[in-house]
Amino acid sequence: MNQLSTKEKIIAQSLLMFNQKGVENITTRHIAKELGISQGNLHYHYPNKNEILELLFSNMIEAFKKAESLKSRALSPENIFYSMRSNFKIMHDYRVFFQQNTVIWRRLPALKTKLQALLNQKKEEIILLVNAYKREGKFRTDISDTQIEFLADQFIFTIATWLCAKDYSLEDHSIDYYSKFLFRIWMPYLQQNEMEKWEGYLKLA
Amino acid sequence: MNQLSTKEKIIAQSLLMFNQKGVENITTRHIAKELGISQGNLHYHYPNKNEILELLFSNMIEAFKKAESLKSRALSPENIFYSMRSNFKIMHDYRVFFQQNTVIWRRLPALKTKLQALLNQKKEEIILLVNAYKREGKFRTDISDTQIEFLADQFIFTIATWLCAKDYSLEDHSIDYYSKFLFRIWMPYLQQNEMEKWEGYLKLA
DNA sequence: GTCTATACAGCGATAGAC
DNA sequence: GTCTATCGCTGTATAGAC
Numbered sequence: 001m002n003q004l005s006t007k008e009k010i011i012a013q014s015l016l017m018f019n020q021k022g023v024e025n026i027t028t029r030h031i032a033k034e035l036g037i038s039q040g041n042l043h044y045h046y047p048n049k050n051e052i053l054e055l056l057f058s059n060m061i062e063a064f065k066k067a068e069s070l071k072s073r074a075l076s077p078e079n080i081f082y083s084m085r086s087n088f089k090i091m092h093d094y095r096v097f098f099q100q101n102t103v104i105w106r107r108l109p110a111l112k113t114k115l116q117a118l119l120n121q122k123k124e125e126i127i128l129l130v131n132a133y134k135r136e137g138k139f140r141t142d143i144s145d146t147q148i149e150f151l152a153d154q155f156i157f158t159i160a161t162w163l164c165a166k167d168y169s170l171e172d173h174s175i176d177y178y179s180k181f182l183f184r185i186w187m188p189y190l191q192q193n194e195m196e197k198w199e200g201y202l203k204l205a
Numbered sequence: 206m207n208q209l210s211t212k213e214k215i216i217a218q219s220l221l222m223f224n225q226k227g228v229e230n231i232t233t234r235h236i237a238k239e240l241g242i243s244q245g246n247l248h249y250h251y252p253n254k255n256e257i258l259e260l261l262f263s264n265m266i267e268a269f270k271k272a273e274s275l276k277s278r279a280l281s282p283e284n285i286f287y288s289m290r291s292n293f294k295i296m297h298d299y300r301v302f303f304q305q306n307t308v309i310w311r312r313l314p315a316l317k318t319k320l321q322a323l324l325n326q327k328k329e330e331i332i333l334l335v336n337a338y339k340r341e342g343k344f345r346t347d348i349s350d351t352q353i354e355f356l357a358d359q360f361i362f363t364i365a366t367w368l369c370a371k372d373y374s375l376e377d378h379s380i381d382y383y384s385k386f387l388f389r390i391w392m393p394y395l396q397q398n399e400m401e402k403w404e405g406y407l408k409l410a
Numbered sequence: 411g412t413c414t415a416t417a418c419a420g421c422g423a424t425a426g427a428c
Numbered sequence: 429g430t431c432t433a434t435c436g437c438t439g440t441a442t443a444g445a446c
Contacts, residue, residue: 006429022311024229027421041430043423099307101372106227116375143393144404150389157386160373161366167306168365170321181362184355188348188393199349211411232439246412248441 007045009035011059014052018096023053023103050108057111060094064118070125075132077183077201085179087122091163092175098163119160126152138194151186158182180205212250214240216264219257223301228258228308255313262316265299269323275330280337282388282406290384292327296368297380303368324365331357343399356391363387385410 013035017026028049032042046052067086073079105112130152133139162178180202187195218240222231237247251257272291278284296303310317335357367383385407392400
């Protein structure tokens with residue numbers, strides 16, 4: 001971290017501290033002190049706290065864009081799981097935006113819209129995945145279409161909120177735990193042989 | 206609201222404002238001003254903001270205790286749904302504790318433990334429900350026991366986080382929406398005839 | 411119980427020297 | 429770029445009069 005510019009150091013340290021102690025508790029003074037620079041210096045690089053948050057947010061969006069997309073790959077459990085897990089990893093890196101969503105959105109309402117757009121985009125991806133599974137006859141036939149469409153809602157619900165849930169659990173659950181949690185959701189929708197395939201994969205992963 | 210004592214008015218108004226604008230944005234000044242009393246007066250009744258939060262929290266716990274429990278009733282879709290829905294109603298009344306959990310817990314770590322205990326208790330109830338359904342052969346037989354046990358985790362996950370999820374969705378989803386969401390989760394676990402029974406009930410509810 | 415007045419700390423943000 | 433110094437505001441909390 002020492003070869004970073006001051007501007008970069010500030011961003012990195014801010015994310016660290018926001019994640020750990022919350023936006024409302026971390027001030028520009030705290031960040032500056034932790035880095036051993038003056039508050040005036042910090043304000044030279046970022047005129048205010050909101051601007052730090054905005055930059056962090058767009059860094060997160062960038063990270064999502066760079067991450068592996070499902071679209072270009074075969075729909076094996078490995079690929080699907082890996083793709084979701086990499087999304088969870090990014091979310092965890094920027095967890096302040098998901099654990100303190102209401103706080104952030106009140107400060108910066110524009111970020112709410114952007115995050116909703118991101119989730120909508122993820123939902124589209126998931127719907128494509130569900131449709132592909134449906135086309136290939138991998139879902140049980142005795143489940144109604146509305147129920148299968150609901151599966152996408154459940155996925156998005158879980159993706160949006162797992163970092164909140166994490167704080168409720170008594171044990172310290174990891175990214176892996178919630179990645180698997182996500183796919184346990186859709187197990188009962190699958191045909192017997194597909195279910196076993198996934199069960200086998202999740203045990204190993 | 207006018208026949209309430211000042212002390213009660215403060216509590217009611219605080220909950221209203223915390224729910225609406227967040228704990229971090231509402232100060233004792235705001236609450237006092239909204240009620241048309243002085244800040245000094247407010248501090249006569251409640252020495253500080255945390256004490257208001259603590260009282261609100263124990264009011265919520267009281268509400269949960271008074272609410273209908275599943276235990277004493279027949280396990281019809283009507284009763285199960287109604288019981289869950291009444292829990293959701295209380296959660297919604299005190300949504301600040303679920304939408305700003307991290308903020309609250311950093312202020313008052315003891316509340317985290319208490320909320321975890323509450324959720325654990327709810328989980329016990331749900332496990333009883335699941336076991337009863339299992340005993341009566343209402344679940345599909347081709348679903349593994351670990352997967353059925355997971356159902357309880359899914360329920361608790363959803364209960365703990367639906368108020369966070371609510372803020373992500375573009376439409377303004379209600380308590381009813383999420384009550385139904387909850388039971389759509391367990392539909393694919395059910396035998397055909399049970400599934401249809403629930404499907405029929407959820408359409409009407 | 412309720413008021414006014416005030417102490418005090420911490421915040422974001424700016425100005426100006428180096 | 430980085431520093432020190434400082435302003436203005438807002439927050440919690442207390443003191444003392446009525």
